[in-house]
Amino acid sequence: MQCYMRQFRDTYQTCFRDRAYVVSFLVSLVFLVASIGANYMAAVYATEQQSSSVTDIVLSNTPAFDLDGVFIWGPLVLYGFLLVLLIWEPRRIPFVVKSIALFVIIRAVFVSVTHIGPFPLEEVFDPPSYMRMFITGADLFFSGHTGLPYLLALTFWHDWRLRSVFLSAAVLFGAVVLLVHAHYTIDVLAAFFITYTIHHIALRLFRQDSERLEHGLSQPQDVATT
Secondary structure, three states, rough: HHHHHHHHHHHHHHOOOHHHHHHHHHHHHHHHHHHHHHHHHHHHHHHHHHOOOOOOOOOHHOOOOHHHHHHHHHHHHHHHHHHHHHHHEEEEHHHHHHHHHHHHHHHHHHHHOOOOOOOOHHHHHHOOOOHHHOOOOOOOOOOOHHHHHHHHHHHHOOOOOHHHHHHHHHHHHHHHHHOOOOOOOHHHHHHHHHHHHHHHHHHHHHHHHHHHHOOOOHHHHHHHHH
């Protein structure tokens, strides 16, 4: 146990003595906060401007199920697990947080230009009041429940255990949002394709953070010469 704690302490000391890491860490947090604000404003705007609902090949032919608990608490548990991963291995933080922030920003753009109203049976889904500032109703395209776990699966693809956890979560949450009629089928299907593109954009934009995640705190030029 003492060995693990010593390793944990040494990892943090190494990270936060690296000026490039500290700057990237702070930038990632600012970027994440800004993206959450943008996503909320986009969701409110889409809700105010929403049009009528449309038919859907899946939702129109299936009943709505009461799975509010999985819809709300499932992602919270998953992101709690992610938080533990990042705390245990802080070198992952800048790239993972920046990737999530990029995902949220791009989704906010899609939401702000897509104003289709929720499927009419969505009254089965009734989120608690403290969640309503995050779930407004018309922030539909594309599904964050599906896309964000898939983004994490792509980010941790090199670890088959984490990849399996996040891929399973993406499939599970995609099914749940359809079963509660909280998203259209196109929202779920498109999330996989858009998220794949977002991941590759993040790899290009945040190349040094990605290399730090894979190779530790060595600078990219050091990695290239080894």
